Amino acid sequence: MGKFTRAFYYLVMWVISPMATAEPDYDHMKSQLEAFEKELNIYLPEDFLTWEADRSLQWLNQELEKTSDGSLRYYMTYREIFRIQFYKSNREKGSEICTSIARPKPFDIKYRYWCTESLESKISNKQAIQQHRATFRDAVAMDRHDLAIELMMAIGWLQSLEGDIAEALASFLKVQEMVPKEDTFQLINVEFNLATLYIVHGDDEYVGKGIEILENIRTLSKERLKSAPGPEAKSEYDDIAKLASFNIGIAYTLHLYDYQRGYENFMKSALKPEYQLGSWSFAALAASELGRYEDSKALLKKLESLLSISKVKGGYHACYQALARHNWDPETSLKSCFELHPNTTIEVLTDINKRLVKLKGEAEELSALRQFVQMYEEKIEPEFRKRTARAASNNELRRLEIESLLKDEKIRSGETIQNLLYLVSGAFVLLLAALFYIIRANRFIKIQSADITQQKKDLQHVLDHIDEGIVVIDRAARIKPVYSKYSRELIADRLESFTLEQLFEKLGLGNDDTSRCREVMRSVLGEETFSWEVNALQLPDQILLNDQPLFLYWTPIIENSHVEEVIMSVRDASESLRLQQETEDKERLLTVIQAESVGYDFLEHMKQQINELKSFSFDQSFQHVLRLAHTAKGEARSLRFKRLVDYLHDSEQALLCHDLESLRKIGSKLLEEIAKYRAAYHLIWASKPENRSQKSIFPILQNFFVDAEERLKEAGYTLQSKITYEWFSLSDKEWDAVNKILSHGISNSVDHGFIFSSQIGEDVKLAEIEVRLWTEGDRAFLELSDRGGGIHWQALERKAENLGLQSPSREELTRLILSDQTTSMEAATLTSGRGVGLAVVAEAANALDARLSFTDREDSQPGSVLRVSWNRDYILKQAG
Numbered sequence: 001m002g003k004f005t006r007a008f009y010y011l012v013m014w015v016i017s018p019m020a021t022a023e024p025d026y027d028h029m030k031s032q033l034e035a036f037e038k039e040l041n042i043y044l045p046e047d048f049l050t051w052e053a054d055r056s057l058q059w060l061n062q063e064l065e066k067t068s069d070g071s072l073r074y075y076m077t078y079r080e081i082f083r084i085q086f087y088k089s090n091r092e093k094g095s096e097i098c099t100s101i102a103r104p105k106p107f108d109i110k111y112r113y114w115c116t117e118s119l120e121s122k123i124s125n126k127q128a129i130q131q132h133r134a135t136f137r138d139a140v141a142m143d144r145h146d147l148a149i150e151l152m153m154a155i156g157w158l159q160s161l162e163g164d165i166a167e168a169l170a171s172f173l174k175v176q177e178m179v180p181k182e183d184t185f186q187l188i189n190v191e192f193n194l195a196t197l198y199i200v201h202g203d204d205e206y207v208g209k210g211i212e213i214l215e216n217i218r219t220l221s222k223e224r225l226k227s228a229p230g231p232e233a234k235s236e237y238d239d240i241a242k243l244a245s246f247n248i249g250i251a252y253t254l255h256l257y258d259y260q261r262g263y264e265n266f267m268k269s270a271l272k273p274e275y276q277l278g279s280w281s282f283a284a285l286a287a288s289e290l291g292r293y294e295d296s297k298a299l300l301k302k303l304e305s306l307l308s309i310s311k312v313k314g315g316y317h318a319c320y321q322a323l324a325r326h327n328w329d330p331e332t333s334l335k336s337c338f339e340l341h342p343n344t345t346i347e348v349l350t351d352i353n354k355r356l357v358k359l360k361g362e363a364e365e366l367s368a369l370r371q372f373v374q375m376y377e378e379k380i381e382p383e384f385r386k387r388t389a390r391a392a393s394n395n396e397l398r399r400l401e402i403e404s405l406l407k408d409e410k411i412r413s414g415e416t417i418q419n420l421l422y423l424v425s426g427a428f429v430l431l432l433a434a435l436f437y438i439i440r441a442n443r444f445i446k447i448q449s450a451d452i453t454q455q456k457k458d459l460q461h462v463l464d465h466i467d468e469g470i471v472v473i474d475r476a477a478r479i480k481p482v483y484s485k486y487s488r489e490l491i492a493d494r495l496e497s498f499t500l501e502q503l504f505e506k507l508g509l510g511n512d513d514t515s516r517c518r519e520v521m522r523s524v525l526g527e528e529t530f531s532w533e534v535n536a537l538q539l540p541d542q543i544l545l546n547d548q549p550l551f552l553y554w555t556p557i558i559e560n561s562h563v564e565e566v567i568m569s570v571r572d573a574s575e576s577l578r579l580q581q582e583t584e585d586k587e588r589l590l591t592v593i594q595a596e597s598v599g600y601d602f603l604e605h606m607k608q609q610i611n612e613l614k615s616f617s618f619d620q621s622f623q624h625v626l627r628l629a630h631t632a633k634g635e636a637r638s639l640r641f642k643r644l645v646d647y648l649h650d651s652e653q654a655l656l657c658h659d660l661e662s663l664r665k666i667g668s669k670l671l672e673e674i675a676k677y678r679a680a681y682h683l684i685w686a687s688k689p690e691n692r693s694q695k696s697i698f699p700i701l702q703n704f705f706v707d708a709e710e711r712l713k714e715a716g717y718t719l720q721s722k723i724t725y726e727w728f729s730l731s732d733k734e735w736d737a738v739n740k741i742l743s744h745g746i747s748n749s750v751d752h753g754f755i756f757s758s759q760i761g762e763d764v765k766l767a768e769i770e771v772r773l774w775t776e777g778d779r780a781f782l783e784l785s786d787r788g789g790g791i792h793w794q795a796l797e798r799k800a801e802n803l804g805l806q807s808p809s810r811e812e813l814t815r816l817i818l819s820d821q822t823t824s825m826e827a828a829t830l831t832s833g834r835g836v837g838l839a840v841v842a843e844a845a846n847a848l849d850a851r852l853s854f855t856d857r858e859d860s861q862p863g864s865v866l867r868v869s870w871n872r873d874y875i876l877k878q879a880g
Contacts, residue, residue, distance in 0.1 A: 024106070026141040032107040033142065040076055053084050060084075078102035079111055086114050094118045109139050110147055117154070121311035121341055125158045132158070149178050149186055153193065160197050161345050168197060181561055184224065187530050188217055188240055192247075199251045200347045205512070207255045209519075211248055216534045218244040242272040246279055249286075254351045259286040260657045263295075277306045281317040288324040290656065296324050297802040312341040316348050323355055469570030471495060471503070475526045479503060480565075491570075507552075507570075508545045524556070524563050532556050532563050542573060549573040588680040595639045598699045600681055602635055603674050606644075610674070613651060614667035623820045626655050627843060630836040634743040638703040643673050697730070700739055701771065704746045708769065715755045717767040726774040733847065733875055738782060740844040742771065744837035745784040745866050753788025753864060768863075778873040787863040790856050791817070814854050818842040841866070848875060 048056065060081050067073040078097050085094040098104060098115035105111075116123075116131040123131075132155045139148040156171030172190050179186040191213055198210030218241045225237040246269035253262030266283035269275045280299045287296040300321055307314075319337040326332045337352055469491065472480040481496040491506045492498070498506070500521060504514040516538055524532045539554050551573045557565040592599055609628055633648035647670045654663040701723060709719040730738060746769065754767045768787040775781070793810070796817055800808040808816070820839045838854070845852040850870035857863045 024138070024141075026138070029107040029138070030142045032105075033109070036072075036105075036108065039072065043073065043076055044080070056084055057081065075102050075105070079108075082111075082118075083114065086118055095122060106138075107142075109135050109142065109144060112138075113147065113151060113154075120343060125162050125343060129155055129158050129162075145178070149175055152178065153186075153189060156193060160193070160200065165197060165201055169194075181528050181530075184530065185236055185240075187528070188221070191217055191534055192240075192244070196247060199247065199255060200345075204256065205515075207251055209516075211251050212538055213534060214244045214248050214251075216537055218248075219537075220533060239272065239274075242269045242275055245269040246275050249279070249282060253282055253286050254347065257289075259289045260653065262286045263290065277303065277317060278313065280306075281320050284324040285320045288327040291658070292656075293328045294799070294802060296327075298798065300324065301798070301802055312343050315339065315341045316344055316352065319352055323352075326359075469568075471568045471570075473500070473521060473525070473566045473568065475564050477521050477525055508543055509540065513540055521566065525566065527563055528561055529556070529558055529563065549577050551576070585680070588677055589684065591640045592677060592680045592684065595641075595703070596699065598703065599639045599641070599677075602639060602641075603677055603681075606632060606636075606674055607671070610667050610670045613670075614664050623839070626652065627820075627836055627840045629655065631740055631743065631840050634747055634837070635739070638700070638707040638743065640703075640707075641677065644670065644677075647673065697725070697735075697738055697742065697773065700742065704742055705769075708746055708750045711750055712754060712767045717754055717765055720766055720768045722768075722770040724770070724772040724774070728775065728780075731876060733878070734780075734870075734872075737844040737848050737850075738773075741782060741841050741866075741868055742784070744840050746771075748837050748841075748866075749784065749786040749788060749864070752792070753786045753790070757789030757792070775872065778871055779869050780872045782868045783865065784867075785857065785863060785865040787857075787861060790862050791854070791864050810855075818852070818854065841868075845870075 060077050063077050067077060078101055082094045082097040095118040098118060104115050112135045116128050132151050136148055136151040139151060152171055152175045156168045159168035159171060172193055176190050195210040195213035198206040221237045221241040225234055228234040228237055245265045249262045249265035249269060252258040252265065263283050263286040266279040266286065270279035280303050284296045284299040287299065303321060319340065322332055322334050322336050326334060337356060474480050477500055479495050479498055500518050501514055504517050509517065520535045520538050523535050536554060541552055543550050543552060551571045553569040555567045556563045557567065609632055613625065613629065629648055629651050633645055636644040636648060647666055651663060651666045654666060705721050712719050749769050770785050772783040793813060796813045797808065800813060800816055805812060818838050842852060845868050848870040850868045853867045855865055857865055
């Protein structure tokens with residue numbers, strides 16, 4: 001009975017197994033797809049893909065009226081409507097088309113891929129992975145290699161969203177194997193996703209690594225953009241750079257809480273219209289966290305006209321916008337933060353819940369805690385249990401497999417021994433023949449060995465007589481036994497016995513640098529050259545070993561487009577650094593010679609200002625100290641004190657970020673730099689240099705215009721300046737005020753009038769700036785005018801509306817631009833955009849009890865006029 005049952009079982013399995021294992025006819029599907037693509041090209045107008053979305057949809061809707069349900073034209077028309085809605089407008093509507101109106105045909109694998117992507121708010125990530133895997137198998141079988149790469153990339157990304165990090169890394173590794181080495185775009189995409197994994201799922205150290213990779217990708221993309229062969233390639237490289245900026249912004253804002261850097265990167269990514277919704281939402285949050293409420297309100301105003309094409313992203317974008325408003329308006333509803341889509345990533349859910357929990361004493365705090373528990377029960381705990389069970393079942397399965405293999409091995413061993421007896425006889429004959437061949441070849445080997453030995457001696461002789469430490473790291477990350485004598489003296493003998501970690505520790509690198517260098521070596525050795533380009537920038541280029549400064553140079557040895565070895569060269573940096581120091585000292589001497597007494601007075605005054613900066617606390621006037629730093633930066637720039645300019649710019653950043661610790665450190669560096677400039681003065685003059693033009697504006701005007709000329713020249717302009725001056729001696733109070741007005745006024749004309757103006761024609765290359773100083777009776781007049789783009793009234797009106805001013809007059813707008821932290825620029829630069837410069841001008845005018853006006857030119861020509869007038873008799877009486 002048992003034999004009959006077994007025979008019947010085999011018969012049934014023989015009948016049904018072809019049915020169970022039957023695969024699609026891929027040759028037929030491939031020919032169907034080729035025929036379909038040919039018909040689609042005939043059906044669509046030749047330039048259809050270049051049309052705007054509205055025009056394309058209008059044409060397709062007209063075609064629908066001519067077609068019947070179920071026809072091929074009907075399918076192709078709805079397929080194109082779906083594609084446009086998927087990429088341009090509304091994925092929700094697109095998903096309705098591909099699930100009910102015109103479902104993808106089995107051979108139409110790209111449409112199947114799009115359809116699954118459009119269902120992100122309707123199916124789980126795991127369901128999407130299953131559908132993508134099925135489409136991936138068909139794409140591979142149908143030789144659609146590019147689409148297969150896209151699908152595996154999408155699978156890896158969805159796995160990372162589910163927290164399956166190992167599976168995601170395996171998917172990205174598979175993509176790396178599939179991508180041709182010349183396909184730069186796809187290789188960048190792989191690095192991109194790996195960096196994102198570091199940021200989303202790593203600790204602070206790995207978040208930093210992810211940021212470094214993205215910054216390298218952004219730099220590489222910008223370089224490739226310059227030499228890109230056509231507009232399509234340029235657009236792709238530009239898109240990569242902007243997306244890198246967006247993800248860097250996410251890392252700083254949601255993981256490191258560095259809102260200033262997050263804001264800066266989001267403003268860069270927002271230059272791409274496709275990224276404006278997400279970029280402005282997160283930038284508004286970052287600005288709000290920095291206390292820059294006006295910037296946050298301006299961004300939220302822009303967001304009112306933008307609609308999300310994704311329910312998932314639209315949900316959490318609305319939440320972050322509400323959180324930004326809540327910082328200045330605690331009555332703002334946070335309802336959107338509790339109605340997030342089920343497919344919202346754990347990264348976003350965790351960040352939002354953390355922010356809600358920090359709302360101490362508010363109703364949202366308790367709701368957020370409940371949401372935290374719900375997230376743990378529904379997402380984290382089930383996944384943890386599932387993985388534990390999966391690991392246990394995998395171990396048991398593996399144990400049974402090994403047990404079965406051992407039984408089979410015993411049976412096969414007997415057969416193998418018998419076969420080996422026959423093989424031994426044949427092998428004996430072959431060994432005799434091989435022995436004869438070896439004896440004959442031994443003579444040639446000895447000759448070649450002697451040649452190689454001599455070459456090694458010659459190479460070692462060269463290495464022993466060069467003043468450079470050379471160490472070679474092979475493909476297995478081991479140190480080769482060929483290195484220079486200087487390496488032995490500098491580091492240690494028998495370097496080949498060292499591990500990479502020991503080598504880097506001997507070089508004096510810290511734990512973080514050692515770990516970073518080790519990871520870079522593992523990432524590049526044996527990999528393609530692209531990996532070197534992305535990671536090499538993370539290697540150190542200068543170290544200090546036993547109080548001796550050294551330069552490090554890293555050179556890859558490339559074979560067949562792969563990094564086979566890396567040569568590390570160590571050189572003594574003492575002489576180079578000495579020459580660098582000499583160059584800096586000479587630059588300081590040249591600077592103080594040009595600055596003369598004006599620079600000396602500036603340095604003396606700066607010491608007092610820096611002490612005020614170092615002792616600043618937020619109980620004091622924040623705007624006053626910010627104006628002080630901005631004014632000092634402008635004067636330092638005009639006097640060529642370049643290092644002071646950099647430090648003062650950093651101090652502004654620290655003030656805006658409320659970072660008092662950094663502010664005090666920068667203050668100490670400023671004092672050290674001032675001491676070096678003062679030493680240069682004392683080297684040339686025994687005491688203070690003679691002031692040949694006491695209280696005259698000519699020396700400072702010369703410095704301001706030389707600085708303006710250099711900045712305008714870099715932007716492609718030629719400066720034409722005109723000075724009309726009625727000579728009279730200025731009092732100390734007048735000189736101080738006029739100095740500030742000219743410094744910030746000329747800088748404002750250069751930046752807002754010409755370099756960053758959106759209202760000036762591209763053909764304008766002559767930058768005309770005029771300064772006039774004269775008296776009429778007991779009043780003195782100072783006028784600064786230019787023929788640039790003029791005042792950007794529209795930008796000021798938007799600022800006023802954000803502040804609640806409806807239909808403001810020109811007079812109200814003028815008062816607004818002369819107030820603190822009001823600017824017509826979207827982002828700050830090294831010289832402008834913080835809304836400080838004109839506020840300093842207004843403060844200086846108030847010190848003289850002066851009348852101040854800032855208007856367009858009156859001669860119907862483009863440009864602006866800044867005019868200040870004051871009562872000289874009144875000022876002189878106060879001084880005397």
